[in-house]
Amino acid sequence: MNNLHIIKQGRYTQGFIRLIETHFDVSTHFILILSNNDSVNNYSESSFFKVIKGSHLSLYKQCIKYSNIYIHGLTSHRLTRLLFFFPFLAKKCSWVIWGGDLYAVYNKKSLSLVIQKHLKKRVVRLFKSAISYIPGDFEELMKKYSFNGKLHHCFFYPYNFNFETLDS
Numbered sequence: 001m002n003n004l005h006i007i008k009q010g011r012y013t014q015g016f017i018r019l020i021e022t023h024f025d026v027s028t029h030f031i032l033i034l035s036n037n038d039s040v041n042n043y044s045e046s047s048f049f050k051v052i053k054g055s056h057l058s059l060y061k062q063c064i065k066y067s068n069i070y071i072h073g074l075t076s077h078r079l080t081r082l083l084f085f086f087p088f089l090a091k092k093c094s095w096v097i098w099g100g101d102l103y104a105v106y107n108k109k110s111l112s113l114v115i116q117k118h119l120k121k122r123v124v125r126l127f128k129s130a131i132s133y134i135p136g137d138f139e140e141l142m143k144k145y146s147f148n149g150k151l152h153h154c155f156f157y158p159y160n161f162n163f164e165t166l167d168s
Contacts, residue, residue: 003028004066008076009035009051016072017049032062034076056082063089070131073098074124077116083123090126094152097132102140121145 005020007013013033020029031049052058059082063069069092071079083090095101121144129150130141141147 002067003030003070004062004068005029005031005070005072006076006079007031007033007072009033020048030062030066032059034059034079060086060089063092067092069093070096072096074101074120080116080120080123083126084119087123087126090123091128093127094129094131095124095127096154097130097134097137097141099134099137102137102144 005016007016017031020026020031026048029048033049033051035051035053050062052062056078059078063082063086069089071093074080074095074097083093124141124145124147127147127149129152130138130147131152131154132138133154138151141151
C-alpha cells in the first residue's frame, strides 16, 4: 500500500469508505479515520481502514509508512501540528479541499486560533498538491496560503449519492 487517506470522523466517512471499497483497489489504499471521541462503534475494523483517537504518536506511525498522503478536509488541529513538526511528512501530502477547510472564517480571535492559523499556513505551503472540483478554490489557496504545489481537478465527491444508482 502506498496511499494513505486521512479523514475526520463525520457524516461523510462511511460514504467515503464505500467509495474506495467499491471503485478502487483497496490493496493500494489505507484510510485513517481521526476521531475525537469514543463513538466509533459504527465502524467495523477492516484491513484497509483504522480509527485512531487522540494520539500524535499513532498518527505519526501511520504517516511514515506511506509515500502518498491524501488529506480529505484539513480541519484536524492534531494533524496540522504533526505536519508542522515533521515537515518531511507534509511534503508527501495532497490536500483534497472540501470547502470549509479552505474558506472558514473565524470570528473568535483567541491565541490558540491565531497559532493554529499560522501553523496551517506554514504546513500548506509544503504540500505537493491540492485537489478540488470547485472553480476558484485554487486561486483562494494560492492567495491565502501562498501555495505553489501542483493543482489537480477532480470529479465531485459523491459521498451522499446512492452508488447502486450510479453503477446501473
